[in-house]
Amino acid sequence: MPRERPPGTSERGTGRPRVIIVGGGIAGLASGCYAQMSGMDTRIFERHVLPGGGCTAWARKGYVFDYCIEWLLGTAAGNEAHQVWRELGALDGKSVRNFEMFNRVVGEDGRAVTFYRDPDRLERHLLELSPEDAEPIRAFCRYLRRFTELEGLFSFLKPKALLTPREKLRTLRTLLPAMGLFYRTATTQMESFTERFKDPLLRRAFPFIFFQDHETFPLLPYLFNLAAAYHDNAGFPQGGSLGLSRSIERRYLELGGDISYRARVRQILVEEGRAVGVELRDGTRHFADHVIGACDGRTMIYDLLGGRYTGPRITRLYTDLMHRPQTIYHGVVSAFVGFRGDVAPDAPHSTTYLLRPEDVERLPGVLQRSLVVQLRSRYSDGFAPPGHSVIHCTYFSDYAYWKSLRQDSRREYRARKAQVAEFIRDFLDREHPGLAERVEVLDVATPATHHRYTGTIDGSILGWKSFSDADDVLTKVVNKDRMRLPGLAGFSMAGQWVHSGGLISAAASGRFAVQFLCDELGVPFRAWESEEREAWHPGLLGHLPQLDKPVRLDTRS
Known part of the structure; x- marks a missing residue:
């Protein structure tokens, strides 16, 4: 994007704002898709050779090593997460594989517990393993049955700050009947709940429902995701992690977006308190009316912007909370x-x-x-x-x-x-x-x-941990600061360092960032579902890099 005009003026009379996006992960791709749909001209700069960031895969000797997705929230129709994926083309032409269980946990002695998604089957199985733990087993499964009856716990379509009074009332009516359940399960830590079990396997296994122990989690996210799996809403899309990224990349390009790979941003250019573009490592400069940072949070704020635009909330996140145990993912x-x-x-x-x-x-x-x-x-x-x-x-x-x-x-x-x-x-x-x-x-x-x-800082797989001390700060960064930095105009943030959670949160953060931008510019936010129906096939993954040299190992073959 050459510097043809001052920021904020139209390009050759089109009136289309120019937006540069730093980072081609899920949040960056989503930001680009929604900005294109809303009448903007965008360009993504991505340091790697593939889209998706950590949502990726690589190849060795004919094998595809799928790195990221273990389950994807929003694989069933009729909910907000699914709508986001349909708008981004993420599930175009794909089947979804669902499993009857979430995970099995095997103890040191070889005993095993299987966490089935169906509450009745789960309860029978757990009672067979440990009849003496009937009270906490039935309590957990009773909670799970309640969660299978609920909808709309999390919003992925619109930030709270932009909800109309009618939308706020509708949300309140949806959530109010379950507020007691939400409060009990959100304030009961899994660690304290497991102390109620007498069986040592159940006591140790429950935190590993989601494969690894998430440490800070209360009961609520376990119940929410198990209930989603019960409704086939936490399945695995054909094509996996890179397949998801490639589908969104395809949607972005079909919407008219532009993406540059092997393009590492060295700094975000600022003039008179306004972001006006980026400078790449090769020294080239690219200009725009607005810049969206969808990369690692600390790199973006302290390296690309030199730490000049922080404020109390950002300072607390990156100089205090980041260094506390169990605040960011390992x-x-x-x-x-x-x-x-x-x-x-x-x-x-x-x-x-x-x-x-x-x-x-x-x-x-x-x-x-x-x-x-x-x-x-x-x-x-x-x-x-x-x-x-x-x-x-x-x-x-x-x-x-x-x-x-x-x-x-x-x-x-x-x-x-x-x-x-x-x-x-x-x-x-x-x-x-x-x-x-x-x-x-x-x-x-x-x-x-x-x-x-x-x-990504410290090689963290998901950034900030949900249900940690960072949650309240991030909520204010989104809904009070509107995903902006103090003292800097023309710049927004997106991604898991500003909107914590899994892939759907990253995608939703791109939607939110563009909605805030449209509100600022006084232009309508537009989004519609992709109409691409070509059946997915492995050839759509494109060329996969080999990355590091393989481990030298006698494989006994």
């Missing part, structure tokens, strides 16, 4: 295993193993003493060649540990990655005898890998 170590054949047909698609002490000793940098094993070829077609399968193993790990290794000694860093690979191979062979002999490729990514390719 990074993860991912190990992908591609192998010939498959495992037993009745093997669950997702299992969290609570590790034995000797396993913890062997696994570098492991937090929470747990390992998640997911049979990814059962999630979507095209993740493995015919007659082959792929497993994704993950665990929370400390970014500083891996960063230090990589900075001090690349050889030692690679050795630790090889140690992860060796452990994973041996562990899977223990659970599925004979699998080690069929392994063809084993690939390991660390929190340092995530940071290198996305720029």
Whole structure:
């Protein structure tokens, strides 16, 4: 976007505002789609070679290693999350795979508990495991039944600050009958709830319903997402993570947007207190009437803008809360295993193993003493060649540990990655005898890998944790500050560092940012569903990069 005119004036009489978006993740792509639909001309600058940020995949020897989605809120029709995905074209031509269970948790002694999405089936199963825990089991399942009857707990279509009085009243009428339920489940921490269990497996397993322990969560998000799964509203879309990003990228381009890859922004240009464009690492400058920052929050505020526009809320987030324990998500170590054949047909698609002490000793940098094993070829077609399968193993790990290794000694860093690979191979062979002999490729990514390719602080997978001390501050950043920074005009923020949560929150944040911008400009916000109906196929993933060199490992084949 060349500097053809001062900010705020029309381009060749079209009256179309020019918008630059920093970051081509889900929030950036969503911002671009909604801005294009609302009559703006946009350009996205993305540092990587693919869209989606952390919502991505890569390839090795014919296998697709799907990195992000474990479940996607909004896969069933008739709710606000689904409407957002339809507007963004994210589900165009795709089938959705739903599972009867959310996750299985296996204790150190081999006992297992399965978290079924159906409250009746879940209650029967839990009572069979531990009849003496009937009281907390029935309480949890009673709550779950109530949640399956509710709608509209979270809004993804419009920020609260822009709701009309009638819309506020309608929202209040929807939520008021369930306020008592919301209060009880939002103020009861999962950690305190599990203290009511006598069975040690149930006490340890419940926080791992969502694969890893989210630590700060109360009961409410567990119940909300289980209820969504019960209604087929938390499924897995064909094409997976990169498939989702590619579909939104396609929608954006069809709407007339422009995206530049390998385009790393060095600074956001500011003149007289107004953002007017960006300067890239190669020195080129691009100008616009408005800039939306949809990248890592700290990088955006303190590097690209030099820390000049903060204020009490931003300062509290990035100089206080960010450094408190359990306020931002850990990074993860991912190990992908591609192998010939498959495992037993009745093997669950997702299992969290609570590790034995000797396993913890062997696994570098492991937090929470747990390992998640997911049979990814059962999630979507095209993740493995015919007659082959792929497993994704993950665990929370400390970014500083891996960063230090990589900075001090690349050889030692690679050795630790090889140690992860060796452990994973041996562990899977223990659970599925004979699998080690069929392994063809084993690939390991660390929190340092995530940071290198996305720029996200500390390799965090989701940014701020929901239900942490950051929540109240972020609510005010959205609804009081309108996703803006103090003292800086012409600039908005989007993404999980301003609107915490999963992928649907990132997408909704792009919608919100454009709605605030339209309100400021006095132009109507417009959005409509994509009409693309081409059946999804793996070829739509496009070229997948190889990323880091694969781990050197004797696979016993």
